[in-house]
Amino acid sequence: MAKVQFPLGGNVGVGGLDFIPSVTGQGADLYVVSKDRGSDNNDGKALDTAVRTIQKAVDLATDNRLTVIRVEPGEYGENVNVNKRRIAIVGDPRHPSATRITGNGTTTRASVYVGDGVLRGFVLANVGVDTGPAAITSLALSAIHLVTNDTGTLGAESADYHFYLKNVSVISDEVPIAALYLEGATVGIVEDSIFAGCDLGIALGGSLNNFPADLEFRNVKFHSNVRADVASVSSNAVNGHPTILSLATLGSLANVSFDHPVFMDVGGTPVTNYVNLEVTTATNVIFSDARFARDVADGTLMQLGSNIVVLGHSPAGLESFVAA
16 A cells, blocks of 8 residues: 655654744745734734634634644634635644643534545644533534545645644543544544543544545554444535434445554443444545454454454453553
C-alpha cells in the first residue's frame, strides 16, 4: 500500500508537530487562539493579539493558503466549522490533552466539521473534542465529521493528502453518535489518538460519490464505546449533520490499514463487536498487530466482510495487557 505523504512546505515538521515557530515566513499564515488572553476583535497574528475562538481564526484564514492555527491550552466552548482548505488546528504538543473543544453549551454537542470541497490539507493535532451536557439533544453530532464527495482520488487542488489527525482524543460520557465519522473521506492518516465513550468509535460511511479509501490508522486506541469501536455505517443525511448512524454494509473499502489498534475495554458489559466492518468489496484492507483486552458479548471480536485481512493479534482476555 502506498504511503500517504504530508508536505506542508519548507522545514515544517509534521511528524513531531514542532512546526509552529518555523512556519512563519514560509508561505503560511499563523493565527493564535487564547481563551484567557484573546479577543475576537484582535487580528490573531501573535499571542499579544490572539483571538478568543478557533472559529474566528478559521474565519480569518485565506482559502487554500496554508493556515496554522495555534490553540493555547484551555477549554473552548464552541463548535468549529472548517469551510476553507489547508487549515491546521494545533494544540500544544507538550500538553496534547490540555486543549479541549467542548461545544457551545446551548444548542449542539461539540463537533469539528469539515465539509465536502474543503477537506484539503486539513490537520487536527494535540486537541481533544468533548461532547456537551446530556440535556443538549437537539443535534447528536459526531464529535469529528469529515466529508469528501469528490470523484476520483486527490484532484488538482490537493497536495498529496486530504487530512491528518494526530494526538486527538474524544473521551465522552455523553455518547455522541460517533467519535470520528468519515463520510466518504479519502486519503488521510489518523495516529496516536483515542476514541472513547461514544456510540461508535470510528464510523466509515459512503458519501454522494465515493467510499472511504486510502486511509491509515496508526496506534489508535478505543474504549467504552457502545455499539462498536470501528463500524461501517449508513447515514440519514448526505453531506450534512446526521443524527443517526445505522450499522450497514459498505459498497467498498480500498487501501485501508489499521496498524496496532488497541481495544481496551476490561470491565462491565463490552461492545457486541469491537469491529463490525461489513463490506461488499474490500481491497487491501488490513488489521495488523491488533490488541484486545477481553472477549466481547457474543464472543466475536471482529465481524468482518470477506477479503479483510487480520495479521497477528493478542489473545483476547489478556486484561493485563492494558495495565502493562
